[in-house]
Amino acid sequence: MKPVKVGLLGLGTVGTGVVRILEGHQEDLSSQVGSPIIIEKIAVKHADKQRSIEIDPAKLTEDPWEVIRDPEIDVIVEVMGGVNGTREFMLEALNCGKHIVTANKDLMALYGSEILAKATEKQCDVFYEASVAGGIPIIRTLIEGFSSDRIIKIMGIVNGTTNYILTKMSQEGTSYEDALAEAKQLGYAEADPTSDVEGLDAARKMAILGTLGFRANVELSDVQVRGISSVSKEDIAYAKRLGYEMKLLGIADRDEEEFSISVQPTMVKKNHPIAAVNGVFNAVYVFGEAVGETMFYGAGAGEMPTATSVVADIVAVVKNLKLGVNGLKSIVPYKPKKLKSDEQIxxxxxxxxxxxxxxxxxxxxxxxxxxxxxxxxxxxxxxxxxxxxxxxxxxxxxxxxxxxxxxxxxxxxxxxxxxxxxxxxxxx
Amino acid sequence: MKPVKVGLLGLGTVGTGVVRILEGHQEDLSSQVGSPIIIEKIAVKHADKQRSIEIDPAKLTEDPWEVIRDPEIDVIVEVMGGVNGTREFMLEALNCGKHIVTANKDLMALYGSEILAKATEKQCDVFYEASVAGGIPIIRTLIEGFSSDRIIKIMGIVNGTTNYILTKMSQEGTSYEDALAEAKQLGYAEADPTSDVEGLDAARKMAILGTLGFRANVELSDVQVRGISSVSKEDIAYAKRLGYEMKLLGIADRDEEEFSISVQPTMVKKNHPIAAVNGVFNAVYVFGEAVGETMFYGAGAGEMPTATSVVADIVAVVKNLKLGVNGLKSIVPYKPKKLKSDEQIxxxxxxxxxxxxxxxxxxxxxxxxxxxxxxxxxxxxxxxxxxxxxxxxxxxxxxxxxxxxxxxxxxxxxxxxxxxxxxxxxxx
Structure with a gap:
């Protein structure tokens, strides 16, 4: 059968993982979808950079538009990150009738509704499983697995950097500064860790989870955010003495139709399943009216876990292509957004x-x-x-x-x- | 839009939950799928039995064939259980062009491949999320979430009764006999608990998970089974002393293309995420080549959790109905079954x-x-x-x-x- 052609924007950590999986699991993938999935073109910053994988140089370009506008390409995989510029690439890709798979939480948290509206207009798929909690298929779970239920509460450890720091502080009595320094050394924290430690990264993911969980259009500005930079050794010691673990939790909860979403360091009772999630691991706890307590646990970042989610999305796009139903299954938030007042939180x-x-x-x-x-x-x-x-x-x-x-x-x-x-x- | 009509076979615990969710979440559900989902007919053993929910008596029948052959009905929801008889009902429903949602692990473990083959022939959906681990959407996760990955190992606590008994023995030093008696009293174990305590129920679920995880046609007879009835207080005490918890684990693992599947009481290191899953809760741990460690946790049984999965499957059928793509997305195992020899296990x-x-x-x-x-x-x-x-x-x-x-x-x-x-x- 005719191969499906994919264009990659970006060949960093996640992009490299996507290439590895598409090449390594080619046989399994084509058995599932009925045709080969091949990488046609890759937009990179520097075409002559040394890389850990072998890539045919003819596939590399330094011009993203060349990938986006290539008429041969069916699916654009956006793993370059960033918001400005990237948004325009995505909108133009949809204008060209391409389906999109993205790992970009910033983009989806800020411009998700615009991009999804354009996708609906153009009957294209936009999938973004990798944007939240890396390898954990939590977006699918909220859209499909719990389609029948009314979700009451979502609590997420959705940032591995801060969970590493807090785990280190809790298990070894390390200070915040020392734990952060070690996270940087291990590559878990960036040189400028602000977005992670101040809770912004988690807030973006919670805006996405809130939108899906409550089926209302949650915006980033609806999320109340506090980071972990003021958490002291003493606080952690107190928490432990009282039988709690300190975690940076994203919490989305609702009573009837009003909801609130926040990210803050939280003292979690030790016997709660999310209290035992340590190191760079992520977990999302979902409480549904009917299903009760559930929790989904796994690697929240990293080359291969994140690439697993990206390629699962590519498979979903290709299955829809074969069935001719792209762009028809996206969830459009249909509920009015009613935020809780401070009296209700x-x-x-x-x-x-x-x-x-x-x-x-x-x-x-x-x-x-x-x-x-x-x-x-x-x-x-x-x-x-x-x-x-x-x-x-x-x-x-x-x-x-x-x-x-x-x-x-x-x-x-x-x-x-x-x-x-x-x-x-x-x-x- | 024209309502979608559902026929129920069975109105026990799960069936009652299905009615509650379909009626209670009607507005949410129709917003998602674009038309109301209504229960047209329900086959029960005794139409005049007292029930905990109000049902229009005109909808009840004691003849399952009346439901199966009703030309108005689009989807048959099988929550009556059993294998003989039920298999014939399912095959006839497919012959009549009905889509099927079932919670029946016994049926799927024993006749899954026959039923799925008939469904493919008739272009009908057969979904069975509720057959394994109640409210945890593990079947979707294996089919879609991890479609891109190569699954190396699945470990499941997929029987709540035995997990309740072992938790009780571990946490309170209770004997097996006393813990079983208490499980019966609480309604967690049946009068004849053989299927649970001897591991047969777990084996059926593992046959289903193995088929999906390894994409090969695993049969019940491929699963090596040992139950918990010989686990003593002394064994549990030894396990604890060495830093282990005793769990009835279903384990499916593979090296390259050979795999093995078994169910047995297993000593699990305390720091493993599945060791902390207690009481009647279920959990499925999945290790993928690319994604690494993941775990999915939740209620494994019960009226509402199981009904959540059944209704999520109904939603999936209805979405496919609207798109005209029923029966086109089922996973047909495409790999040859290669069981490990005793030398390889x-x-x-x-x-x-x-x-x-x-x-x-x-x-x-x-x-x-x-x-x-x-x-x-x-x-x-x-x-x-x-x-x-x-x-x-x-x-x-x-x-x-x-x-x-x-x-x-x-x-x-x-x-x-x-x-x-x-x-x-x-x-x-």
Missing amino acids: CYKNFLLLQVADKAGVLAQITQAFAEYNVSLESVVQSPNADTPDAEIMIVTHRASKANMDQVLKYFEGLEVIRRVKSVYRVEG | CYKNFLLLQVADKAGVLAQITQAFAEYNVSLESVVQSPNADTPDAEIMIVTHRASKANMDQVLKYFEGLEVIRRVKSVYRVEG
Whole structure:
């Protein structure tokens, strides 16, 4: 049968993996789809760069437009990353009637709805399994596996860099700075780690998962984000003492039709399945009204795991090509977006306060919580060896973000509170 | 748009859940597929039985053929169970051009290839996500999510009853008999628990997963099965002391094109993700050549989790109906089945021997292992307080099943060995 021709934009880590799988598993792949899948052209920055795989030089070009506009090519695989420029490439590829497979979370989080609308108009497929959680087929699972269910909560460890850092801090008592330095040395963190450690990378992935989970058009700006750069050794030690693990969690949850999405360092009860996900591994926990608790675990990044998802998407495009049904199965969010107000966003909180060590302090503090309707699960006061002050550790029951914000604002004016050292969301 | 009409065979636990989801999520479902999905007829044993949901009596019939041959019905949902009779219903439904969604692992493990062949002939869909691991979309994941990868190993906790019993034994030191009695009381085990505790239920699911994972036609008789009824409190205590959890694991693994599939109580290293799967939960661990380690976790049974998978399959059938592509996407195993010989099946073993407590015994035993090329990882000898004998606990390195069988046969004739108390496969 006539081979299906693929054009690659980018030949970095993931692109190299895609070439390896397409060549290495050629026989298996063509048995599945009924025809060979061949790489016709690859756009790269520098055609003469040394590479870890052998590529016919005639297939390389430094001009992406040459790949995008090649009439022989059926599927464009975008593994170059970036947003500006890439968006234009994608839109033009769709204009040329090409199907798209992309691993680009930034692009999909920012311009996903524009690109998917154009794809529907042009009856083309746009698949992006590799954009979230690398090798874990979570996008398929949300679209197809749970098509019948109403998803109530998604919690994701969707950034391997920060999970590596937090695991290191938890298991070896390393400081944040040292763990970050080691992550850089091992290639898990980039020279400028801002996007990872400040939670932006995770936020982009959560915008994608939220859109699919709630079938409403979640935008990046809807995601409340806090990174891990302020997490201290002391915080982690407290978490462990209380039976929690500190994780950078993306959390999307809803009550009825209102939902909220956030990314923040979170103290997760040790017996929750996601608490045991360590190192660079990713996991997505999904709670459905009917299905209950589920969790999907695997490598969140890396050449081969990510390439597995890219090539699975290529296979899906090719199967649709054979059936003539491309562009007809994409999920268009059909629900109105209703974000929870701060009064509706509720969760448990952990607080660590440095306070004056004198009589009546605890009463003043607990009184403040009562004032704003935040009830407490536990309060532990202990002297701080290094200062004349005391430390108070508090775990609240579920409270609204609005009420908690008022408590924290009230604390600012309370003389006996020297410092609010830490505040974390608590789950599980 | 014209509604899609579904006929149900069976209205037990899962069938009731299917009705609940189809009615409760009607709006969500029709937004996704573009038309209402309605239940037209339901075949039951006793039409006048009291039920936990309200059903229009006019929809009930005691004659399955009436449902199967109703020209109005597009999709037959088989949730009645059983094999004989059910097989004939399925084949006739396909002859009538109906698509099938089934939750029946027994049927698919025994007659899957016949039913799928008939479906291909009649251009009908047959989906069976709910037949393995209830609410976990593992069948979709193997077919689509990992279509690009070469699966090397599947390990599954795919029977909730036995996992409940083993968890109870491990966490509370309960005996097998007491744990089984409790499982019965809680409704987790049937009055006759043979199929669960002897591993047959798990074997059926592993035949299905093996077929999909290796893309070869695995039959139930290819699965080597051993149940948990001989697992003692002492075995579990030994496992824990060595840092293992005892789990009933279905294991399908391959080297190159040869594979083996088995179900047996297995000692799993505590840090392996599947070791932490407790109670009635199921999990399937998949190791792919490219993707590496992944795991999928969730409820393996129960009304609503299983119904989630059934209804997701109904949605898939309806989407295909709209696109006119039913029956064109089923996976037909295209690889020849090559089972590993006993020489090729290799794994680590745990043995517990009761031996005469005298000089030279250990030498005789270790000599026997050396004789048959089984090398040892650890050997611990300890006196047995209750008898004049000693106990020897052995963990081997990876050894072939053929060699281990020879060692065990040799032990039968070795006078110093009073009894081989336990032999278990070791993983992780």
